[in-house]
Amino acid sequence: MKMIIAIIQDKDSNVLSNAFIEANIRATKLSSTGGFLRSGNTTFLVGVDDDRVDDVLSIIKKTSHARGQFMTPQVSMDASMDASASYPVEVQVGGATVFVLPIEQFHQF
Amino acid sequence: MKMIIAIIQDKDSNVLSNAFIEANIRATKLSSTGGFLRSGNTTFLVGVDDDRVDDVLSIIKKTSHARGQFMTPQVSMDASMDASASYPVEVQVGGATVFVLPIEQFHQF
Amino acid sequence: MKMIIAIIQDKDSNVLSNAFIEANIRATKLSSTGGFLRSGNTTFLVGVDDDRVDDVLSIIKKTSHARGQFMTPQVSMDASMDASASYPVEVQVGGATVFVLPIEQFHQF
Numbered sequence A, B, C: 001m002k003m004i005i006a007i008i009q010d011k012d013s014n015v016l017s018n019a020f021i022e023a024n025i026r027a028t029k030l031s032s033t034g035g036f037l038r039s040g041n042t043t044f045l046v047g048v049d050d051d052r053v054d055d056v057l058s059i060i061k062k063t064s065h066a067r068g069q070f071m072t073p074q075v076s077m078d079a080s081m082d083a084s085a086s087y088p089v090e091v092q093v094g095g096a097t098v099f100v101l102p103i104e105q106f107h108q109f
């Protein structure tokens, strides 16, 4: 068995939880912050058999990878502001940091 | 040394904390959710010498194992409901998922 | 790579976060309690290359080690109390418990 520790953005957390449930993978969620003080991360702990590690990694990659997203910046109420300031800009969202650790014993009581 | 990670139900958390204190075992509690979206789990991190791993496992098993418990269902305020609906029913409570991981270094500063 | 798990007092948490940022080390913070029910601990997860483990340990030791601190006890409003009760006393603060675990795989998606 392996312990998979995955740190992802909160915004991807529900999608990842649901994907784990569909794949019958038990995951525990810890609320976390940081990585350079970026707040709002979620840390998942997953214990899986060796032959399911790649499945879990695929699910995390699919739901939580870094990607660009177009967002419309909040426009301030300053009347003198150029209207062009409200065009959408691309920002980076998502991203997952994943560690696979060895497990010596696994028990369910 | 080993790192023991134990995920148990919140309802068993105080009993387990107290059992660890009595046995002079230092544990750190992380608040967690899930495993199939069941909320209200607690994750314990315990660092112990190899020769105390079995003690820690026994304490977790004793305080937190899955067991049946009789509960009286909440009766709705629907006057037409059969009174028999309030008989106690057996539900499964507790349960612990436990991982033992190798540790390469341990420090106290 | 190694996974470093460090449990420190909340009061040292911001200083340690900032020291990690300055050293370009990514850390994830989990809120935690305990070790003998002492509340207000923070658990840091740090994934680092083998050749930076000692750097991370030095940073944790420097910012979070146990040390004496003089504190003035809260004086009760009991008018009969001896004024000497408000002299500063030395208390132990800080302290870090640190585990270094092996990692078999590391991914960023």
Ligand code: NI
Pocket: A065, A067
């Ligand atoms: Ni995509």
Ligand code: NI
Pocket: B065, B067
């Ligand atoms: Ni029992």
Ligand code: NI
Pocket: C065, C067
């Ligand atoms: Ni000092």
